[in-house]
Amino acid sequence: MTGAVDFTELAVEGVRGLRPYQPGKPIDELARELGLNEADIVKLASNENPLGPSPKALDAIRNELADLTRYPDGAGFELKKALCEALDIRPEQITLGNGSSDILDFITRVFVNDGDEIVVSQHAFAIYGLVAKMVGANTIEVPARNFGHDLEAMASAVTEKTRIVFITNPNNPTGTWLTKTELVRFMDQVPQRVLVLLDEAYFEYVDEAEYPNGLRLLEQYPNLVVTRTFSKAYGLASLRVGYGVSSPEIADLLNRVRPPFNVDSFALAAAKATLTDTDYVSRSVAENNAGMKRLVEAFHALNLSHIPSVGNFVCFKVPTGVNAMDVYQGLLQRGVIVRPVANYEMPEYLRVSIGTSAENEVFVAALTAVLS
Numbered sequence: 001m002t003g004a005v006d007f008t009e010l011a012v013e014g015v016r017g018l019r020p021y022q023p024g025k026p027i028d029e030l031a032r033e034l035g036l037n038e039a040d041i042v043k044l045a046s047n048e049n050p051l052g053p054s055p056k057a058l059d060a061i062r063n064e065l066a067d068l069t070r071y072p073d074g075a076g077f078e079l080k081k082a083l084c085e086a087l088d089i090r091p092e093q094i095t096l097g098n099g100s101s102d103i104l105d106f107i108t109r110v111f112v113n114d115g116d117e118i119v120v121s122q123h124a125f126a127i128y129g130l131v132a133k134m135v136g137a138n139t140i141e142v143p144a145r146n147f148g149h150d151l152e153a154m155a156s157a158v159t160e161k162t163r164i165v166f167i168t169n170p171n172n173p174t175g176t177w178l179t180k181t182e183l184v185r186f187m188d189q190v191p192q193r194v195l196v197l198l199d200e201a202y203f204e205y206v207d208e209a210e211y212p213n214g215l216r217l218l219e220q221y222p223n224l225v226v227t228r229t230f231s232k233a234y235g236l237a238s239l240r241v242g243y244g245v246s247s248p249e250i251a252d253l254l255n256r257v258r259p260p261f262n263v264d265s266f267a268l269a270a271a272k273a274t275l276t277d278t279d280y281v282s283r284s285v286a287e288n289n290a291g292m293k294r295l296v297e298a299f300h301a302l303n304l305s306h307i308p309s310v311g312n313f314v315c316f317k318v319p320t321g322v323n324a325m326d327v328y329q330g331l332l333q334r335g336v337i338v339r340p341v342a343n344y345e346m347p348e349y350l351r352v353s354i355g356t357s358a359e360n361e362v363f364v365a366a367l368t369a370v371l372s
């Protein structure tokens with residue numbers, strides 16, 4: 001059926017120019033394409049926790065099943081209470097999101113007008129530019145330094161039109177990180193009318209003495225908003241739950257645009273259960289450290305350079321003269337899914353998430369075969 005109306009013309013300008021976020025290739029999609037069993041595929045493409053969910057999360061979900069007919073607690077009382085105890089914050093500071101991506105959308109809709117600017121680093125997470133474009137804002141991308149944020153240059157890029165600066169610590173896809181000294185110096189330079197969104201999606205993985213806890217800077221910087229997620233170290237990517245922490249005033253504004261029941265009861269319960277499962281989180285981090293070591297060792301053995309990463313993923317450079325997309329395809333043919341990062345202005349790199357030790361070995365063997 002073709003109509004006379006061009007609905008694309010009717011869409012708001014920001015949406016017309018939008019290109020959807022490109023996620024990692026799903027396991028079932030590759031299984032269909034190759035005629036393989038899903039069990040034979042290793043997905044190391046979306047920085048998911050390879051250990052599977054915490055058993056406590058599964059118990060919590062089972063406990064919620066009987067209440068499936070009820071709306072979830074729109075205020076997320078129990079999860080907020082657990083977050084407050086775990087993180088030493090107050091409930092009025094929290095905004096719950098359907099994934100922390102939700103918070104990125106809220107903050108942009110609350111504070112950014114058509115024609116305004118946001119500032120991001122080169123090689124930064126793609127969602128920031130997407131949410132800004134949706135509201136008609138321009139994204140100012142500041143060249144990276146050694147693949148990391150150049151905070152001096154980012155502070156200099158702030159203009160009268162800047163509403164939000166997005167900082168990712170550690171950054172995805174590069175795995176680079178900022179010290180407390182660097183971050184504080186930046187916060188001191190930025191005018192208070194400019195919001196700073198500090199995305200700490202990989203906070204739990206970082207074990208560096210100089211790595212800052214953004215939550216401890218909120219008192220001093222009222223323009224700071226910190227986001228965290230249950231999708232990575234907490235192993236709940238499918239449930240979509242994350243949160244923002246800010247001043248109560250900003251949290252109140254963010255909560256005004258939050259859809260009423262944006263986090264479902266399974267997500268609320270599983271997040272609360274995993275938050276207190278410290279054994280699960282420390283096991284996840286320990287496995288990640290061991291896996292990172294193994295992959296870095298393999299890159300050395302294969303003579304590949306990589307970008308040192310403190311996250312649960314690492315970018316490696318394909319050899320000169322080799323096309324990264326050919327390596328990506330070669331790995332797919334062997335049932336291994338990694339992530340191309342050409343759309344992050346890193347066409348010679350591929351990003352691989354750290355898997356279980358068995359998955360890491362499958363990846364190393366497949367990469368060795370593809371490159372030989």
Ligand SMILES: *Cc1c(COP(=O)(O)O)cnc(C)c1O
Nearest residue numbers: 099100101125172201229231242
């Ligand atoms: C994975 C990731 C997130 C988390 O997204 P969710 O919506 O919480 O699943 C946020 N920021 C960055 C940089 C990420 O890599």
